Every structure is written in C-alpha cells, then in structure tokens.
Amino acid sequence: MFKKISSAKLSVLYYVIRWTIIIVPVAVAVGCMVTLFLWLLNWSIHYRFAHPWLLYLLPVAGVVIHFLYKLYGRSAERGNNLIIDEIHQPGAGVPKRMAPLILITTVITHLFGGSAGREGTAVQIGGSIANAIGSLFKLNESDTRIVLTAGIAAGFGAVFGTPLAGTIFALEVLTVGRIQYNALLPCLIAGLIGDVTVSAWGIHHTPYHISYVSAGQNFYGHHLTINFWLLLKTIVASAIFGLAAYAFAKAIHGVKQLSLKLIKIQWLIPVCGAIIIIALTFILGKPDYLSLGVDAEYPGAVTIVSAFQQNGADFFSWLWKLIYTAVTLGTGFKGGEVTPLFYIGSTLGNMLAGVLNAPVSLFAALGFIAVFAGATNTPLACTIMGIELFGSEHALLFAVACFTAYYFSGDAGIYSAQRTEGKWLFPKN
Known part of the structure; x- marks a missing residue:
C-alpha cells in the first residue's frame, strides 16, 4: 500500500x-x-x-x-x-x-x-x-x-x-x-x-465599482442576507439580458450572411460596413459607440464606466452598440465581441435599473457579466468574472444573473464551433 x-x-x-x-x-x-x-x-x-x-x-x-x-x-x-x-x-x-x-x-x-x-x-x-x-x-x-x-x-x-x-x-x-x-x-x-x-509590464486594467451595499431582509423575525424583491428584479432583468445576448449573436451572423448574399465583390463588404458606421455616427451626432467603449472621448460620453453611474447611459445606448458591433464584425473587421458585450450589458443594466427602480451600479454589473454569459454560453466563468471584477458581496446575484441569461439566450452563441452536450431548460442546438 x-x-x-x-x-x-x-x-x-x-x-x-x-x-x-x-x-x-x-x-x-x-x-x-x-x-x-x-x-x-x-x-x-x-x-x-x-x-x-x-x-x-x-x-x-x-x-x-x-x-x-x-x-x-x-x-x-x-x-x-x-x-x-x-x-x-x-x-x-x-x-x-x-x-x-x-x-x-x-x-x-x-x-x-x-x-x-x-x-x-x-x-x-x-x-x-x-x-x-x-x-x-x-x-x-x-x-x-x-x-x-x-x-x-x-x-x-x-x-x-x-x-x-x-x-x-x-x-x-x-x-x-x-x-x-x-x-x-x-x-x-x-x-x-x-x-x-x-x-x-505595468499594464493596469480598468477598475469597476458597485456602490450598492445590500442590507438584507427581515423575514418573520429572521435576518436574511438576500433581499427577495431585489432577487426578483434581478431575474426579470437577467431574462432581458439573455434576450439581448441572443439578439447580438443573431445580428452578427445575420449581417455576415446578408453581406455575402447581397455583395458579390468581397472587398466591398467592409467598405459598405464602414459607410454604415460613418453614416450612423453622423446621424446620432456623437462617437460614443465607436471602438472599445471603455475610455471617454469627451466629458459626458457614454462608456462602460459611465454606465455604473446614475444617468450614465442613454435609453437605447445598448441597442446602438449592438448595431455598431454587428455591422463592424459582420462585414469583416477584426477584434473581439466580449468588450462590446460588456458595453451592451452595462448600459442595458443602467436602463433597466431606472425602469425597475433598482441599484444602478449593481444592475450595470449584472448586465456586464450576464449578456456575456448568454452570448458565449459560459455562465460559470462569467459568475467568477463578476467576483474577480466586482467583489464577492453580490456573488449570489451574479450567479442568478449569469445562469438566467444563459437559459434565456436560447440556442444563440457567438462561437459557431462550440459543441453542445447535456440537458438545458431550453435546448441549445
């Protein structure tokens, strides 16, 4: 032995x-x-x-x-x-x-x-x-x-x-x-x-902060660490985060397929995509939805960081970023999808916090990780990311948000090579 x-x-x-x-x-x-x-x-x-x-x-x-x-x-x-x-x-x-x-x-x-x-x-x-x-x-x-x-x-x-x-x-x-x-x-x-x-090498990552501190809830004389009303709002918002993730994945694949179908000269595809981006920026009158969306180009610009603050995003900021990114990546430009997903999620969370009368910074953080979880089918990784980026105080809400968004994102995913195995509440094919 x-x-x-x-x-x-x-x-x-x-x-x-x-x-x-x-x-x-x-x-x-x-x-x-x-x-x-x-x-x-x-x-x-x-x-x-x-x-x-x-x-x-x-x-x-x-x-x-x-x-x-x-x-x-x-x-x-x-x-x-x-x-x-x-x-x-x-x-x-x-x-x-x-x-x-x-x-x-x-x-x-x-x-x-x-x-x-x-x-x-x-x-x-x-x-x-x-x-x-x-x-x-x-x-x-x-x-x-x-x-x-x-x-x-x-x-x-x-x-x-x-x-x-x-x-x-x-x-x-x-x-x-x-x-x-x-x-x-x-x-x-x-x-x-x-x-x-x-x-x-001296590279520093952008810090994010949730200002909301949970006071818990009293339930028949017992103090609970979770507020059930806040949990219900989180579930409702996370279902919407999942639908946004679904829309994002479908939009990118849809733009790519439509471009290949309509434009026969391939080098014209990115040209058309770029013209759409320029036209949208001209129509909206601001460059907030270009590039990464982390640093502010001018004071008052909508960014991922500003989404953690009251009135830090417009009502449709998340939708404009979704459209911009779908056009950019769908027409052949290079980069990743995750930071735009952070932008979409945090600005959508900011908007939903106003609608649901919920803490803005908390819901921006929930959207940040939940839309990412739904679009990549990685709810566990995104839960851990939430803890690493925002701390462990709201870990339970992070998990609820990520797994709820994952289920509500349906069969969508930004990685077509991803394989499936196991059982889900909503089958992912």
Missing part, C-alpha cells in the same frame, strides 16, 4: 512539473504579446480621439484588412472558431501568423473607429503561441488539446485581468454542458502567469 501511495504521489508530482515546464513559457509569451497588444490598442484609440477625421478612412482600413487576410490569412480568418475546432480535433494546426495578423488588424479596426473588442485577439494570440511552443515539445493529440486550451486561458486572463475566469472560460467555452477537468491545472497556471506577466 505504501508503494502504491508513493507511486501515486510521484505521478501527480510528475504531472505538475511536466505541465508547469510546458505552460510557463507559453503563458509568459502570451502575456508579453497581450501587453504589446493592449499598449497598441490604447495608443490607437486615443490617437483617434485626437484625430476624429480618421473615422472617414474606415472604408480604406476595411479594404486593407480584407486583403491582408486574403493574401496571408488563409485559415487564420476563422479566428476563435479555428482554435476551438483544433482543440476538438487536432490535425489542421493553428498557423503561427494568426497572432501577429489578428493583432495588427484589430489595432487597425480601432484606429479608424470600428466597434469591436479585444478578447478575440487575445484568445487567438494565446492559441497561436501555445500551438507554436507546444510543437517544440512534440506533444500528442491529447496534450495538444490541453496546451491550446491553456493558451485560451492565458490570453483571456491576461487581457481582462481575470485569471480564474480565464481558466474556467477556456474549459467551459469548448463544449456547452461539459467541462474537461484534465486541463484544469494547465489552464490555471496559464491564466495566472499570463495575468502576472501583463501586470509586471
């Missing part, structure tokens, strides 16, 4: 040491690349703030992006879906050019005002670097799946400063209804090291 116990401990020790040796260089490299990306992204956004006329060059930027992928992209244009497919069935490989190509084209998108995010870029950087470094270790198919999954965790954890959410997101996003725990430790190492690397 002693020999069996010793053998088991040695096996665990070997497993930990082996994967640490493999994952640490992957996570450090991903963290460094994400640092460069975040620095360039911040520069491009603020450079456009100082030169608003760059928006009128968005059609030219779209043509440049189109031909960059046509000449050099090949399979890399499938982005996150390529990485997910490669994890499910290794063989085709993740091209090394994916990382620099998505980095450059995402920066171009934001420099000229396209409405996109950054998670897709970070995930693709993580997958590309993980595949390149993993190939040096001559891994088999099973280990290749693990190292690619860890690459996703490193990229996600690094770009948002949420290593635990990055860990669970990488495991949860692959197959709806199933988490593969054999990749848990490598993903945790990758998420932590990726985040630490970005921090070591």
Whole structure:
C-alpha cells in the first residue's frame, strides 16, 4: 500500500512539473504579446480621439484588412472558431501568423473607429503561441488539446485581468454542458502567469465599482442576507439580458450572411460596413459607440464606466452598440465581441435599473457579466468574472444573473464551433 501511495504521489508530482515546464513559457509569451497588444490598442484609440477625421478612412482600413487576410490569412480568418475546432480535433494546426495578423488588424479596426473588442485577439494570440511552443515539445493529440486550451486561458486572463475566469472560460467555452477537468491545472497556471506577466509590464486594467451595499431582509423575525424583491428584479432583468445576448449573436451572423448574399465583390463588404458606421455616427451626432467603449472621448460620453453611474447611459445606448458591433464584425473587421458585450450589458443594466427602480451600479454589473454569459454560453466563468471584477458581496446575484441569461439566450452563441452536450431548460442546438 505504501508503494502504491508513493507511486501515486510521484505521478501527480510528475504531472505538475511536466505541465508547469510546458505552460510557463507559453503563458509568459502570451502575456508579453497581450501587453504589446493592449499598449497598441490604447495608443490607437486615443490617437483617434485626437484625430476624429480618421473615422472617414474606415472604408480604406476595411479594404486593407480584407486583403491582408486574403493574401496571408488563409485559415487564420476563422479566428476563435479555428482554435476551438483544433482543440476538438487536432490535425489542421493553428498557423503561427494568426497572432501577429489578428493583432495588427484589430489595432487597425480601432484606429479608424470600428466597434469591436479585444478578447478575440487575445484568445487567438494565446492559441497561436501555445500551438507554436507546444510543437517544440512534440506533444500528442491529447496534450495538444490541453496546451491550446491553456493558451485560451492565458490570453483571456491576461487581457481582462481575470485569471480564474480565464481558466474556467477556456474549459467551459469548448463544449456547452461539459467541462474537461484534465486541463484544469494547465489552464490555471496559464491564466495566472499570463495575468502576472501583463501586470509586471505595468499594464493596469480598468477598475469597476458597485456602490450598492445590500442590507438584507427581515423575514418573520429572521435576518436574511438576500433581499427577495431585489432577487426578483434581478431575474426579470437577467431574462432581458439573455434576450439581448441572443439578439447580438443573431445580428452578427445575420449581417455576415446578408453581406455575402447581397455583395458579390468581397472587398466591398467592409467598405459598405464602414459607410454604415460613418453614416450612423453622423446621424446620432456623437462617437460614443465607436471602438472599445471603455475610455471617454469627451466629458459626458457614454462608456462602460459611465454606465455604473446614475444617468450614465442613454435609453437605447445598448441597442446602438449592438448595431455598431454587428455591422463592424459582420462585414469583416477584426477584434473581439466580449468588450462590446460588456458595453451592451452595462448600459442595458443602467436602463433597466431606472425602469425597475433598482441599484444602478449593481444592475450595470449584472448586465456586464450576464449578456456575456448568454452570448458565449459560459455562465460559470462569467459568475467568477463578476467576483474577480466586482467583489464577492453580490456573488449570489451574479450567479442568478449569469445562469438566467444563459437559459434565456436560447440556442444563440457567438462561437459557431462550440459543441453542445447535456440537458438545458431550453435546448441549445
């Protein structure tokens, strides 16, 4: 028995040491690349703030992006879906050019005002670097799946400063209804090291704060930590968050399919998308829905940060951001979907807080994570993200919001390569 116990401990020790040796260089490299990306992204956004006329060059930027992928992209244009497919069935490989190509084209998108995010870029950087470094270790198919999954965790954890959410997101996003725990430790190492690397380079993430403090509720002489009336409002709002996630996913796929159907000359697709973005900005008279939506271009601009404040968003801010992002990504511009989802969710939460007479900062936070949960089918990861970003005081409401939105988002999802398994209240096909 002693020999069996010793053998088991040695096996665990070997497993930990082996994967640490493999994952640490992957996570450090991903963290460094994400640092460069975040620095360039911040520069491009603020450079456009100082030169608003760059928006009128968005059609030219779209043509440049189109031909960059046509000449050099090949399979890399499938982005996150390529990485997910490669994890499910290794063989085709993740091209090394994916990382620099998505980095450059995402920066171009934001420099000229396209409405996109950054998670897709970070995930693709993580997958590309993980595949390149993993190939040096001559891994088999099973280990290749693990190292690619860890690459996703490193990229996600690094770009948002949420290593635990990055860990669970990488495991949860692959197959709806199933988490593969054999990749848990490598993903945790990758998420932590990726985040630490970005921090070591001096990159700071945007802080968010919930000002509402729950006083609980008295129930027949007993003090409860949860307010049932607030919980009911959370459920109602979260159902709407789920419907918004459904609309977002359908809008992006719909714009892409409609563009391919109506416009036969492919390089004209991003040109048309850019013209729509410029026209909408001219009609609305403000640039609030361009680019990332985190930093304010001018005092009083609607941003994710302002959505946490009373009157920090317009009634239809969430809808305009949804339209802007669907047009941008659906017509071929590059970037992620998650930060726009944060914007949509937080501004929708701000609006619903007014309608339901609920705490604004709390409902902005609930929308922030819940719309993301519904659009990506990752309610557990988003619950953890809420705790990492906003603290644990409202953890129960975070979970209720994320899982409710997940159920009400139906069969929608922004990742077409995502597989399904298990049972749901509303089947996700």
